[in-house]
Amino acid sequence: MPILIKGARVIDPGHLDDIRDVLISKGRIEAVQPVGTLAAEGDGVREIEARGLWLTPGLVDMHVHFREPGQEYKETILSGAQAAVAGGFTAVCTMPNTKPVNDDETVTAMILSKAAQAGLVRVFPVAAISKGLKGEQLCEFGELKAAGAVGVSDDGNPVINGQLMRRALEYASGFGLRVISHCEDRGLADGGVMNEGPRATRMGLAGIPNACESVMVMRDIALSKATGVPVHIAHVSTAESVSAIRRAKADGIAATAETAPHYFTLTDEAVEGYNTHAKMNPPLRSEADRQAIRDGLADGTLDAIATDHAPHSVMEKEVEFDRAANGIIGLETSLALGLQLVRDGVLDITTLIERMACAPARIMGFECGVRPGLVADLTLIDPLKEWTVDSRNLKSKSRNTPFDGWRLMGRAVMTMVDGQIAYQIV
């Protein structure tokens, strides 16, 4: 049945920001018209009253970890998909560090078949750069692409060998796969578990310096320039990385980058009390870094907001800080934390939607927009809805969020994928 979304403020970055009625039919956007000008075609149309709400292109999270196959007790593709649509996301890119690793077309195919069964959200697998994420042998990019992979990354592990990274960029370009780089110099990390600085020193925790990330960002920018192939930098956390990417873009190098809500929201202060829900890699940084990340999002140095949604069970988190797994879940809090940037005056709403939907879509090669003829992947947002994060009530299977108990404003009230309502708050 066609759906008519009535009276929402349609925010389509670069195209439209106005009150419109939007008609959806057969999985596509049929019409975007001034209010009241679309004649309701009898009983055959389901009408959704959306005055006061914002209708945006479906949000895209280009960096999530769904733990299937292998660690289904943390997250399955189904539970991850449920979390995604509850957070307003219509598409996600899943990182390859599953068990087994997504370094083989059969794993890619399995992920896509599970995603099809779940049927809620578009799942785009990112496959591994190297077999087993070991940094030794290139994966079969051609077969992975044919099986449905959209990009390659050894996420979780850095590509230590510069030659492997160079060849990965070159080889991937021939298949149209996006290369995503987890930038970390493991020698500099040296077993560190939080941001290096006064707090780590006082707490007696081994620190990870900012240079651990930025030296690799700089290397990958140099390799992108040398090869002429775009590189995408994952989860940027430091001021130095932001400056390096800003310079690269000014020099015309085809680098893109993402950051995560926790890097523009929190600092390493959140680790106080040995809080394992504030442990991730890269670690939460200083206030100066947090500001630099916000500036990078504002001026477009950082193209995209991605959550790095990394579910872990209490078994990995209710342990000594050094032993705790890295990562937090993020799909269901990302939009509200992004909207806080708008209220803080860091971004305008159009730019936020650009960072959370259009830019990641463009980087990964998906269509994005609220325009007739496009696929009806849409998010309806109530910008004023106040809610309290209760980790027990999240759709994700895991509870590892540092935002538990936070009072947030704004959330997705309806998520539409392929013209179907995948999530709706009644």
Added chain:
Amino acid sequence: MALAKKDILDLASLSTEEIQLILDTAENMREISERPIKKVPTLRGRTVILFFYEPSTRTKLSFDIAAKRLSADSLSISTAMSSLVKGETLLDTARNLEAMKPDVVVLRHAYSGAPHFLARHLKAAVINAGDGTHGHPTQGLLDMLTIRQHKGKLDGLHVAIIGDIAHSRVARSNCEGLTKMGARVVLAGPPTMMPKGIESLGVTVAKSVDSAIEGADVIMMLRIQKERQKSFLMSTEREYARCFGLNAQRVARADKDVVIMHPGPINRGVEIAPDVADGPYSLILDQVTNGVAVRMALLYLVSGGSRNADTD
């Protein structure tokens, strides 16, 4: 007066009054160890578990003696015999300990923050007997007791701490405790072993060992671990001894009444020359004696302090 918190996790969370109380109580406890019958009934019927996830001889023995001199029932678990080797998590171990109703749990652990974790899950008082590179509050207290005993005060003293500050929980606890009690703490060591932002503890970092020691009332040397060569923190022990070790020439730069301390175990000939370790200004063994007194005081205070005063 009693302690405000149930646990002793670090010195940063103790007030100067509380540190004063602990040191004064330890002062009284020291006498018990001088008696022919070294036992008082104060903690009769209390159970103290010594939970050592990391090898330790001195600290464990010191706590054990302290508990026994106060008539507490003390028993120890070490890594080799604990369920950890069978894969039990610290949380499960904590729950099992809790079920056995101990009064005090003394924890030594290789990971920073492990005592904080245990304290959140236990009704029993938790005493940190050294956690990772975070803290060793009982060592800090016994060092302060030793200094106070010999100098009559802590306020205004110049204390030089020399060595691998980055990996030393003893250094952190001493920085926290001594600055709180009004001492001026100066650190020195190889720049590779000086952790970022240590000045935030209210201490200063000297350019060289010699300048840190200049006029010092107290010199505290830290143990250097040979494994540090692997993470490129030092070149050789030989060079370490020459450039950062304490020898008689260096001692001569300090105040004429300087005292020399070391948390042990010492590497003779590396961070400290043998003649210095055994010299007249060395308090290394006084530290060990005071360790028992401080731990007696803490066991007593965390068990309810003056409410159960029964030291006679």
